[in-house]
Amino acid sequence: MGHACGHHLIAGMSVLAAIGAASFLTSIPGTIHVVGCPAEETIGGKALLVKKGIFKNIDAAMMIHPADRTEIVKLSLSMQRIRVTFRGVSSHASATPWKGRSALAALLSLMRAVDINRTTMPDGDRIDGIIKSGGEAANVIPDLAEAELFIRSRRIESHSRLLRRFIHMVKGAAKAFRVEYGIEYVGNVYYPLSPSRTLAGLFADQLRKHGIKIDNFFTDSEMGSSDIGNVSFVVPTIHPTLAITDGPCPAHSKAFQEQSGTVGAYRSVKTGAVLLTSTAAEIYKNSGLLSDLKSNTIFNIVDNRRR
Numbered sequence: 001m002g003h004a005c006g007h008h009l010i011a012g013m014s015v016l017a018a019i020g021a022a023s024f025l026t027s028i029p030g031t032i033h034v035v036g037c038p039a040e041e042t043i044g045g046k047a048l049l050v051k052k053g054i055f056k057n058i059d060a061a062m063m064i065h066p067a068d069r070t071e072i073v074k075l076s077l078s079m080q081r082i083r084v085t086f087r088g089v090s091s092h093a094s095a096t097p098w099k100g101r102s103a104l105a106a107l108l109s110l111m112r113a114v115d116i117n118r119t120t121m122p123d124g125d126r127i128d129g130i131i132k133s134g135g136e137a138a139n140v141i142p143d144l145a146e147a148e149l150f151i152r153s154r155r156i157e158s159h160s161r162l163l164r165r166f167i168h169m170v171k172g173a174a175k176a177f178r179v180e181y182g183i184e185y186v187g188n189v190y191y192p193l194s195p196s197r198t199l200a201g202l203f204a205d206q207l208r209k210h211g212i213k214i215d216n217f218f219t220d221s222e223m224g225s226s227d228i229g230n231v232s233f234v235v236p237t238i239h240p241t242l243a244i245t246d247g248p249c250p251a252h253s254k255a256f257q258e259q260s261g262t263v264g265a266y267r268s269v270k271t272g273a274v275l276l277t278s279t280a281a282e283i284y285k286n287s288g289l290l291s292d293l294k295s296n297t298i299f300n301i302v303d304n305r306r307r
């Protein structure tokens with residue numbers, strides 16, 4: 001759909017913020033890194049950058065996401081993309097159906113198992129998916145069926161539990177229909193966002209200073225997933241949203257794509273850059289904040305690790 005999530009605005013804000021921050025770094029020692037992060041919506045590019053150590057020795061990481069409301073701390077869910085394949089035995093569906101083993105039957109059974117399991121899943125656990133293929137001809141027992149699913153949860157530990165539960169469902173479906181199964185993990189695990197309390201407070205101050213209405217300081221509803229979560233596990237991070245639309249308008253919609261290309265949206269690039277630069281300036285002005293950032297300042301990281 002093109003820029004239906006406003007990532008071009010994120011890039012603009014970050015680059016402009018770094019240029020702004022460079023202006024005060026002539027008098028104060030420090031380094032600003034602008035980290036280009038591709039493939040957020042496919043394999044979790046930031047997860048790879050974290051693994052490669054790009055965020056080592058960094059005091060704070062910030063990015064602003066355009067949205068239809070301004071929220072400072074919006075939590076996100078973990079995520080793993082999974083491809084499931086069932087392989088059975090094809091046979092003529094009328095002449096010799098008893099010689100077949102239906103891969104599609106196993107896949108339908110898996111989807112049904114996911115739906116029924118939903119009633120006993122913890123809040124925030126999500127499994128959603130689509131059937132990618134389920135046979136070639138109606139008069140043939142399908143020997144191949146494939147699905148793609150997303151597993152999400154509020155915490156890394158509950159994510160692992162949900163994943164194990166899902167694997168039971170896949171094995172169960174394969175067993176019930178005497179077919180083989182394959183599970184492929186696509187891309188990286190997206191970690192749930194664990195934002196920095198100190199950075200969130202500093203950013204909120206800047207919004208107030210610039211007269212920008214805060215819709216929510218903290219929210220854990222209507223959550224998606226983002227690889228910024230992986231960054232937040234290794235460096236104090238914030239990922240606030242900035243309203244660029246006039247009213248409610250969900251991301252990844254045609255309407256949001258249009259709104260993220262307006263003059264108003266491009267003006268928000270400057271606003272976002274000013275907010276990021278002035279938040280960074282506060283840290284540079286007050287070295288005490290650095291130890292604050294390093295100590296127990298992350299919103300739910302402790303919970304994330306314990307549960």
Ligand SMILES: [Zn+2]
Pocket residue numbers: 005006007065
């Ligand atoms: Zn996005």
